[in-house]
Amino acid sequence: MGEVVYQHKDGLSLTLSSDELEMIEAVRRYCTGELLPFVRSHGPNYIPPETMRKIFKRLSEFGFVNGPLNAESGGLGISLKMFGLILEEVCRVSASVGTAALIQTLMARAFVNLATSDLRERYLQRILDCDLLGCIAISEPDVGSNVAEIKCKAVEVDGGYSISGSKSWISNGDYSDFCFCVARTGESPLTLDLFFVDRAVSPYDVRNIHKMGLNETSTAQVFFDNCVVPTENRLTFGGQGMRQVSILFAVSRPLTGVISVGIARAALDAAIEYSKVRTQHGKAIAGHQLVSAALGEMATHIDAARLLVLRALDMCDRGVRCDAEAAMSKWFASEMAVDVTSKAIQIHGANGIATEYEVERLFREARIFPIPEGTTEINKLIVGRALTGISAF
Numbered sequence: 001m002g003e004v005v006y007q008h009k010d011g012l013s014l015t016l017s018s019d020e021l022e023m024i025e026a027v028r029r030y031c032t033g034e035l036l037p038f039v040r041s042h043g044p045n046y047i048p049p050e051t052m053r054k055i056f057k058r059l060s061e062f063g064f065v066n067g068p069l070n071a072e073s074g075g076l077g078i079s080l081k082m083f084g085l086i087l088e089e090v091c092r093v094s095a096s097v098g099t100a101a102l103i104q105t106l107m108a109r110a111f112v113n114l115a116t117s118d119l120r121e122r123y124l125q126r127i128l129d130c131d132l133l134g135c136i137a138i139s140e141p142d143v144g145s146n147v148a149e150i151k152c153k154a155v156e157v158d159g160g161y162s163i164s165g166s167k168s169w170i171s172n173g174d175y176s177d178f179c180f181c182v183a184r185t186g187e188s189p190l191t192l193d194l195f196f197v198d199r200a201v202s203p204y205d206v207r208n209i210h211k212m213g214l215n216e217t218s219t220a221q222v223f224f225d226n227c228v229v230p231t232e233n234r235l236t237f238g239g240q241g242m243r244q245v246s247i248l249f250a251v252s253r254p255l256t257g258v259i260s261v262g263i264a265r266a267a268l269d270a271a272i273e274y275s276k277v278r279t280q281h282g283k284a285i286a287g288h289q290l291v292s293a294a295l296g297e298m299a300t301h302i303d304a305a306r307l308l309v310l311r312a313l314d315m316c317d318r319g320v321r322c323d324a325e326a327a328m329s330k331w332f333a334s335e336m337a338v339d340v341t342s343k344a345i346q347i348h349g350a351n352g353i354a355t356e357y358e359v360e361r362l363f364r365e366a367r368i369f370p371i372p373e374g375t376t377e378i379n380k381l382i383v384g385r386a387l388t389g390i391s392a393f
């Protein structure tokens with residue numbers, strides 16, 4: 001099998017081995033043969049926890065969940081770049097499933113990085129087997145971009161900490177068996193720490209939020225009401241919680257960008273197909289220059305976004321700090337997908353807004369992603385700060 005090479009002037013060289021190409025082919029076969037028929041028959045309905053768990057277990061055969069972990073942690077040791085390419089294939093078919101499975105993969109990674117050996121012993125294998133599903137709860141009803149304002153509190157009590165507060169917009173909240181909760185442990189703005197909350201031991205309530213898209217998966221409010229977690233479940237001290245979250249963001253931002261690349265690719269595929277069969281003014285609309293140019297622009301922007309996310313993931317793989325590159329890739333890819341899906345609707349004409357054509361769903365899904373993992377504005381400010389050394393927040 002031949003090799004695919006992406007080159008970047010700063011040295012990004014993504015050469016895929018025949019094994020890696022085979023992994024991508026395998027996930028493509030799964031997506032077309034199994035995932036696509038499932039999502040088509042399931043429609044826009046909520047995928048219940050037990051069904052989602054089965055999907056995660058199946059996806060872990062293709063590099064999800066334990067894929068990007070090293071062998072000592074029970075992983076396959078695939079690179080984040082490689083994981084990004086696999087994720088794109090899934091998101092091209094279902095951004096809902098891709099997003100949910102990405103969260104579980106990130107939670108496994110966060111657990112490996114943060115948990116004590118005792119917690120690892122008790123939980124890691126069950127997390128890798130997707131018998132335990134996780135979420136991360138940072139945002140609150142009044143706290144989004146500025147996490148320094150988090151109100152959820154953890155107070156020391158006999159044998160542990162009592163957590164109280166509401167969290168909002170938590171991906172996989174309803175699916176979760178455990179939650180990484182960021183809570184205030186002191187009065188000064190950045191005294192925020194991370195707690196591992198096992199829902200079976202320390203129950204919390206969850207309520208799904210109905211959104212403009214991605215309703216197949218859970219985005220939820222999570223309520224902690226004097227939720228007592230054992231002492232050993234405190235994962236950070238002295239306000240190190242947000243530092244750990246920012247380390248996670250360096251990886252999760254480009255991977256969120258990948259979701260947008262997958263959505264945009266699905267929209268481009270649909271637009272290409274439609275432009276070849278729809279005829280107006282005596283020929284296929286693909287033969288009209290403005291339609292052809294729009295397709296050319298869409299494909300170019302998708303490639304540009306893919307290269308940005310791969311560059312950031314490559315830096316993460318090499319252990320190079322890449323806050324600015326991660327921020328660039330995320331905002332660019334998510335805004336790109338809004339534009340590309342909108343153009344795909346335009347190419348479909350009136351049919352583009354009919355629910356029987358998938359581009360209207362893709363547009364609604366794409367519109368969601370300029371918000372999580374740092375809004376477009378916040379990510380641009382991160383890039384600006386890296387350029388000037390001056391914070392404009």
Ligand SMILES: Cc1cc2nc3c(=O)[nH]c(=O)nc-3n(C[C@H](O)[C@H](O)[C@H](O)COP(=O)(O)OP(=O)(O)OC[C@H]3O[C@@H](n4cnc5c(N)ncnc54)[C@H](O)[C@@H]3O)c2cc1C
Nearest residue numbers: 136137138139143144145169170171371372373375377393
């Ligand atoms: C689908 C989805 C999944 C999510 N998953 C999770 C999750 O798993 N866990 C979690 O904790 N959170 C999650 N979130 C929440 C997400 O992190 C927040 O929505 C995001 O941080 C933005 O916060 P906000 O929505 O409160 O907007 P706000 O912070 O209120 O911002 C509102 C507007 O003001 C702008 N703005 C804010 N501050 C500034 C500034 N200084 N300069 C310029 N503009 C500014 C923003 O860019 C935005 O346009 C998710 C959100 C979504 C939509």
